[in-house]
Each structure stands twice: as structure tokens, then as C-alpha cells.
Amino acid sequence: MNLKELSQNLGLSQTTVSRALNGYPEVSPATRARVEQAAKAFNYRPSTRAKGLATGKALAIGHVIPLSTKHEMVNPIFGDFIAGAGETYARHGYEMILSIVADEDEEQVYRGLKSRRAVDGVIVHGPRMNDQRIALLHDLGLPFAVHGRASGCTLPYTWLDVNNRSAFSRATAFLYDLGHRRIALINGLEVMDFAHRRREGYAAALTERHLPIDPALMRSGEMTEIFGYRSAADMLDSKTPPTAILCSSLISALGARRAIEERGLRMGQDISVVTHDDALSYLQNGGDVPIFTATRSSVRDAGRRLAAMLLDRVANPQDGLQHQLLEAELMVGQSTGPAPDKD
Amino acid sequence: MNLKELSQNLGLSQTTVSRALNGYPEVSPATRARVEQAAKAFNYRPSTRAKGLATGKALAIGHVIPLSTKHEMVNPIFGDFIAGAGETYARHGYEMILSIVADEDEEQVYRGLKSRRAVDGVIVHGPRMNDQRIALLHDLGLPFAVHGRASGCTLPYTWLDVNNRSAFSRATAFLYDLGHRRIALINGLEVMDFAHRRREGYAAALTERHLPIDPALMRSGEMTEIFGYRSAADMLDSKTPPTAILCSSLISALGARRAIEERGLRMGQDISVVTHDDALSYLQNGGDVPIFTATRSSVRDAGRRLAAMLLDRVANPQDGLQHQLLEAELMVGQSTGPAPDKD
DNA sequence: AATCATTCTCAAAGCGCTTTGGATGACCTA
DNA sequence: TAGGTCATCCAAAGCGCTTTGAGAATGATT
Numbered sequence: 116m117n118l119k120e121l122s123q124n125l126g127l128s129q130t131t132v133s134r135a136l137n138g139y140p141e142v143s144p145a146t147r148a149r150v151e152q153a154a155k156a157f158n159y160r161p162s163t164r165a166k167g168l169a170t171g172k173a174l175a176i177g178h179v180i181p182l183s184t185k186h187e188m189v190n191p192i193f194g195d196f197i198a199g200a201g202e203t204y205a206r207h208g209y210e211m212i213l214s215i216v217a218d219e220d221e222e223q224v225y226r227g228l229k230s231r232r233a234v235d236g237v238i239v240h241g242p243r244m245n246d247q248r249i250a251l252l253h254d255l256g257l258p259f260a261v262h263g264r265a266s267g268c269t270l271p272y273t274w275l276d277v278n279n280r281s282a283f284s285r286a287t288a289f290l291y292d293l294g295h296r297r298i299a300l301i302n303g304l305e306v307m308d309f310a311h312r313r314r315e316g317y318a319a320a321l322t323e324r325h326l327p328i329d330p331a332l333m334r335s336g337e338m339t340e341i342f343g344y345r346s347a348a349d350m351l352d353s354k355t356p357p358t359a360i361l362c363s364s365l366i367s368a369l370g371a372r373r374a375i376e377e378r379g380l381r382m383g384q385d386i387s388v389v390t391h392d393d394a395l396s397y398l399q400n401g402g403d404v405p406i407f408t409a410t411r412s413s414v415r416d417a418g419r420r421l422a423a424m425l426l427d428r429v430a431n432p433q434d435g436l437q438h439q440l441l442e443a444e445l446m447v448g449q450s451t452g453p454a455p456d457k458d
Numbered sequence: 459m460n461l462k463e464l465s466q467n468l469g470l471s472q473t474t475v476s477r478a479l480n481g482y483p484e485v486s487p488a489t490r491a492r493v494e495q496a497a498k499a500f501n502y503r504p505s506t507r508a509k510g511l512a513t514g515k516a517l518a519i520g521h522v523i524p525l526s527t528k529h530e531m532v533n534p535i536f537g538d539f540i541a542g543a544g545e546t547y548a549r550h551g552y553e554m555i556l557s558i559v560a561d562e563d564e565e566q567v568y569r570g571l572k573s574r575r576a577v578d579g580v581i582v583h584g585p586r587m588n589d590q591r592i593a594l595l596h597d598l599g600l601p602f603a604v605h606g607r608a609s610g611c612t613l614p615y616t617w618l619d620v621n622n623r624s625a626f627s628r629a630t631a632f633l634y635d636l637g638h639r640r641i642a643l644i645n646g647l648e649v650m651d652f653a654h655r656r657r658e659g660y661a662a663a664l665t666e667r668h669l670p671i672d673p674a675l676m677r678s679g680e681m682t683e684i685f686g687y688r689s690a691a692d693m694l695d696s697k698t699p700p701t702a703i704l705c706s707s708l709i710s711a712l713g714a715r716r717a718i719e720e721r722g723l724r725m726g727q728d729i730s731v732v733t734h735d736d737a738l739s740y741l742q743n744g745g746d747v748p749i750f751t752a753t754r755s756s757v758r759d760a761g762r763r764l765a766a767m768l769l770d771r772v773a774n775p776q777d778g779l780q781h782q783l784l785e786a787e788l789m790v791g792q793s794t795g796p797a798p799d800k801d
Numbered sequence: 802a803a804t805c806a807t808t809c810t811c812a813a814a815g816c817g818c819t820t821t822g823g824a825t826g827a828c829c830t831a
Numbered sequence: 832t833a834g835g836t837c838a839t840c841c842a843a844a845g846c847g848c849t850t851t852g853a854g855a856a857t858g859a860t861t
Contacts, residue, residue: 508817
């Protein structure tokens with residue numbers, strides 16, 4: 116069923132039917148009702164392509180997901196983020212177009228989306244330090260919004276980020292207050308902006324408290340279970356092991372816990388662990404009482420919000436750029452406790 | 459830059475330029491080269507929408523991801539599956555359109571994709587037993603391909619599946635051969651077809667070996683870490699604990715391992731564990747030597763293949779339906795060993 | 802009864818592409 | 832020279848929608 120058939124069916128012109136369906140005022144309520152009813156009955160929906168051609172809008176938002184080139188790894192948080200964004204798009208009649216792409220092809224993908232006029236805007240995932248994508252999108256004139264920020268980029272842009280710096284500095288302070296003095300950091304890849312900020316927060320909190328920044332207590336890598344395990348095992352086996360560990364992800368925290376328990380240590384007593392928790396649907400941090408003490412911020416909620424910000428930008432390009440900085444909650448669970456006595 | 463501008467620029471008609479770009483024979487090689495060069499120089503790409511309108515193809519494939527209604531959970535395997543499918547689409551100039559949707563809205567989403575002519579076909583994720591989506595898509599006349607199968611559906615359809623039944627029956631046999639007689643199953647939700655088949659394979663292997671099927675040794679639920687932990691803990695604490703555990707996912711296997719180690723048991727000696735491993739990029743089963751003995755099948759590869767099958771179906775609707783049944787590898791790792799002596 | 806404002810409705814153009822059905826020469830053949 | 836083939840290229844229609852610029856119909860006003 117297309118517009119033509121529908122309008123013939125109703126004995127009206129295409130114009131009238133189109134206007135009735137799109138809420139224009141120059142249609143009588145009676146006619147509008149009749150049209151809407153028929154549209155429903157015939158399950159009529161305007162062709163996205165035709166509508167897009169006519170209006171010049173694509174009614175679609177692109178998500179370009181970078182593939183970590185090293186391990187061809189898809190960041191596991193993106194499922195939840197996208198679920199959140201999808202909710203927003205569904206509500207606004209937008210489609211989500213997904214490209215998963217290796218770093219070296221990214222520029223071509225953005226250019227393609229632009230020149231094929233396939234999307235009205237894009238979401239930038241996983242920003243790195245000095246991310247060149249921001250300048251590229253600026254040049255292309257393609258509206259975009261960034262999930263996170265890119266330290267070192269001077270250009271203004273729309274973003275939504277968790278306050279990673281403050282989250283990790285608070286977590287470090289929390290451990291300090293429990294008496295911990297050797298606090299380790301098992302971080303994500305520090306070319307990623309979020310990981311860089313987390314380290315800054317961690318380091319700042321240590322420095323404020325006149326604690327040394329010890330490279331032996333810092334690890335950075337892709338946040339897998341095995342990376343968490345190896346990093347923790349390695350540090351725990353050293354001559355001066357940490358009494359507390361700060362993890363960048365629940366997945367690597369699971370690995371850290373394994374290393375801890377494997378050594379006969381009890382998490383929350385012998386060793387404290389704090390992790391960041393993205394509140395992923397398939398990786399819940401325990402039930403009512405969290406297992407891990409965590410800095411928590413829902414990535415799904417971030418998806419909802421950032422998508423809304425981008426749609427807003429697309430609809431009102433003249434408005435100023437929006438930013439949202441979300442504070443993570445520090446939730447105390449069973450994985451932290453006072454530092455054990457030294458002796 | 460659009461076709462009109464490009465052709466004016468070249469002093470050719472739109473027809474010729476279009477033909478040159480689309481590989482039609484009635485264009486001289488010289489002209490074609492000139493056109494291609496200019497297209498590259500101006501970074502011209504035909505508008506997807508206009509092309510779609512003119513050809514009647516959408517040049518897009520829809521992926522409808524069901525949201526597990528209970529916990530609003532996005533299946534963690536879908537990231538890798540989609541990465542694989544995306545590779546195929548990129549190679550063929552197709553776009554991927556994603557909808558993440560709660561069960562109750564699924565029908566509307568499929569109808570919408572069809573009536574808006576937004577996609578040429580869809581991939582069905584996470585088929586359940588007697589899945590009604592298959593009949594729906596059949597009725598709608600929307601080409602589709604299923605990742606998995608739906609037991610109970612009599613209609614023919616294109617699918618790609620891991621041989622879950624044989625994988626789990628082989629894994630069970632493997633444990634039996636090691637001397638295990640009390641083998642537990644920590645399965646996914648058994649409304650999901652894959653989980654159903656895994657249980658069948660498990661049960662069949664037990665029955666063949668004249669072992670009883672003990673409901674006390676079987677758990678079914680969403681495959682989270684905590685579910686694996688609780689299920690394993692529960693069974694290990696019973697009067698007659700299992701000596702081996704079969705897990706449906708690496709994530710729940712991690713939980714099971716935690717329960718095992720928490721009880722001072724050694725995995726691979728006191729308790730054996732076999733898990734299914736989807737070879738997810740962010741959840742690797744150890745390095746060179748797998749940690750878990752596992753039935754392994756790359757879900758990313760499945761994405762690549764199924765996408766290719768669907769594109770083939772879209773391009774050649776008259777051809778017969780394709781099916782692919784992949785056998786999982788049984789990889790022996792460190793988590794299995796002979797059953798401990800009874801005495 | 803004539804005029805005007807107000808609703809409501811319509812025909813047709815246009816969005817950027819593909820594709821049909823020629824048209825135009827150039828080059829042979831007889 | 833006329834007729835026939837090719838090899839190239841083109842004008843225009845059409846895909847399904849929105850939107851412009853008007854045209855009828857209605858009712859109110861003079």
C-alpha cells in the first residue's frame with residue numbers, strides 16, 4: 116500500500132492524505148480521522164526512502180563502532196548503550212544505522228555516510244585522546260555527538276560523559292580513608308580518553324594525599340577477564356603487593372577477584388577492590404547488596420540521553436552545543452574493608 | 459555533489475554517468491575511466507535513498523534484537539555477531555539497521571520495516587521454541603534468515619545454527635569417559651531454542667549411558683555470572699554434589715568457577731567444568747591453552763556467514779533455502795580431569 | 802445578490818537516482 | 832552512394848513521498 120493507492124481508496128488527493136497524516140492544520144478533523152483510520156486498517160506507512168528524498172532528512176542516525184584494532188574487539192558496553200539509544204530513536208521515528216569498522220577505515224565510513232546522505236547525524240563511540248574524528252566530522256559538516264570526550268581536541272562539540280576523573284579520585288579517596296596506602300590501578304587502554312581521565316583522577320587523589328605514584332601498581336590494557344587476572348596476580352605476587360585494587364571494569368574485576376581468591380586471600384578483608392560498573396544488563400554486580408564496591412553509572416541511560424541530545428541538535432542546528440557530565444554513584448559493596456594491619 | 463552536478467561537470471548526461479558508475483557495458487572504457495575519476499575526485503556517492511527509490515531495493519538489512527523481557531537484557535553475544543555480519547554488509551554495500559525491541563513490540567517492528575520498505579531482509583536473533591516470528595515474516599513476505607532454529611516451527615526458512623545438541627552430547631560423553639557420573643547442567647533459559655537443544659543433547663548422552671536424568675542437577679536461567687555462581691554453589695552444597703558441570707556460557711562458567719574455588723575445591727581436579735564458548739572478543743577463554751574445556755564456535759563467524767546467506771536470498775529469491783549447521787569444536791583445557799575417587 | 806474570508810482540497814513540481822527507448826555518428830559492406 | 836551495424840550517448844519517465852501555489856466550496860457580511 117502506498118500513498119497513491121491509499122488516497123484513491125479514500126477518494127482524496129495524495130496531498131490531503133499526506134497532510135492529514137503529518138498533522139498539518141488545513142485538514143478537517145473529520146477527514147483526518149477518516150484518513151488515519153484507513154491508514155491503520157491498511158497498515159500504511161510512508162516509505163522511508165521516498166519520505167527522506169522528499170524532505171531531505173534521512174530519519175536515521177549512524178553509530179560508528181570502532182573495532183579495537185589489536186584484538187578486533189567490540190567493546191562490550193556498546194550493546195547496552197545502543198539499547199538505550201534505540202529507545203530514544205524508536206520514540207522519535209528514527210532508524211539506527213550501525214557500522215562496525217576498523218580504525219583505518221573509519222574516515223571512509225564517515226565520508227560515505229555523509230556523501231550518500233544516509234544519516235542525519237552520527238554518534239561517535241570510544242573517543243581516544245586527540246581523536247581526529249572530531250575534526251573530520253566538523254569538516255564534513257555532519258552533526259554528531261560523542262559518547263565521552265576527547266582530551267586534546269580544541270573544537271567544540273556535543274558530548275555526554277561520566278565524570279571519570281572525579282569517580283576515580285573519589286574511589287581512591289575512599290580506599291585511602293579505609294587506611295589503604297598501596298592502591299593499584301587496573302585500567303583500560305590509556306589511549307582511550309576515559310581511561311586516561313580515570314588515571315588522572317586516581318593520580319590526583321594520591322598526590323593530594325602525599326602518596327607516591329608507583330608505576331609498579333598501574334596496569335593498562337584491554338579490559339578482559341584475563342587481563343584483570345594477570346594484572347592482579349602479577350602485582351599480588353610482588354614483594355610489595357597492593358592492599359587495594361581499583362578496576363576500570365567489572366569484567367577485569369572478576370579476573371582480579373580470581374587472582375585474589377586463588378592466592379587464598381579474601382576480597383574485602385585481605386584485599387579491597389573497587390571497580391567501575393557500567394550497569395550492563397548481563398553483568399550485574401550482585402543483587403541487592405553489590406558484590407563489588409563500585410563507581411556506578413548506567414551506560415544504557417547514557418545511550419538514551421546522548422541520542423536525545425543528537426536528535427535535538429539535528430532538529431535545532433542553530434542552538435548551542437549541549438554537554439552532559441554525569442556523576443557516578445559510589446556504591447559500597449562487600450569487596451572493600453579497612454586495610455589490614457601491616458606487621 | 460549529486461548526479462546532475464557531476465554529469466554537468468563532465469559534460470555528459472546523467473544516464474551515461476550512472477551507467478559508467480554501475481558497470482553497464484554500453485559505455486566506452488575511456489568515458490568510464492573519466493567518470494570514475496571525477497566521482498572519486500568529488501567524493502561522489504549516489505544517495506542511498508534516491509537509489510533505493512529508483513531500484514526498489516533498500517540496500518539495507520534489518521537486525522531485530524529481542525530484549526529479554528525479564529531483565530531487559532541484551533544478549534552479550536550480539537555484539538560479536540553483528541561485527542561479523544557488518545563485515546559482510548560492508549563488502550556488499552549494504553547498510554545494517556538495528557532495532558532493539560521488547561518482545562511485545564516485535565511484531566509491530568517487523569510490520570513497520572516491511573511497510574516502510576526500510577530493509578530488503580531481516581536477521582532474526584534469539585529464536586525461541588515455536589517462535590511466532592517465523593510465521594509472521596512468512597506472511598509479510600519479508601526475506602529473512604534466522605540465527606539458530608525454532609523447534610516446533612514447521613515452515614521452511616533460512617537458518618544457520620551451531621549443532622548445540624551434538625556439542626552438548628559430546629561434552630557430556632567426554633565427561634562420562636573421564637569417569638564422571640554426576641554431571642550437572644547450568645543452561646540458558648530453556649524457552650530459547652539453543653538452550654532447549656543443549657539440554658536434549660545432554661539428556662540424550664546420559665540416557666544412552668544409562669545414567670538417570672536428575673532435575674536436581676539441572677538449572678536454567680539467564681546466563682549471567684551470578685546465575686552461574688548461585689547455581690553451582692547451590693548444587694555443590696547439596697548432599698550429593700556433582701563432580702562435573704556443563705555450562706552454557708563462559709560468563710556463567712566464570713560464576714561456577716567462583717563457587718568452586720570459594721569452597722576450596724580445585725577446578726579440573728575436584729570438579730570438572732565444560733562450557734560452551736562463543737569465542738567472544740572480550741571474553742577469551744585463556745590464551746594458548748584454554749582455561750575451560752569448551753565446545754567452541756565463533757559467533758562472529760556465524761554473523762559473517764548468515765549475513766551472506768541472507769544477501770544471497772535477497773539477490774536470488776527463486777533459489778532454494780539455505781541451511782548451515784556448524785559443529786562446535788571440543789577444546790580440552792585445564793578445567794577437566796578424571797572424576798575423583800569416590801571412597 | 803454580491804463580496805469576502807475561511808475552510809478544505811487538489812494538481813503538479815521536485816527530491817536524486819535508474820532505466821527504457823531511442824538518437825547520433827562512425828565505420829563497414831555491397 | 833545507399834543501407835546496415837555497432838558503439839556511444841541522451842531525453843524523459845518513473846520510484847513514493849512532501850510541498851507549493853491555487854482552486855472550489857462554504858458560510859458570513861454587506
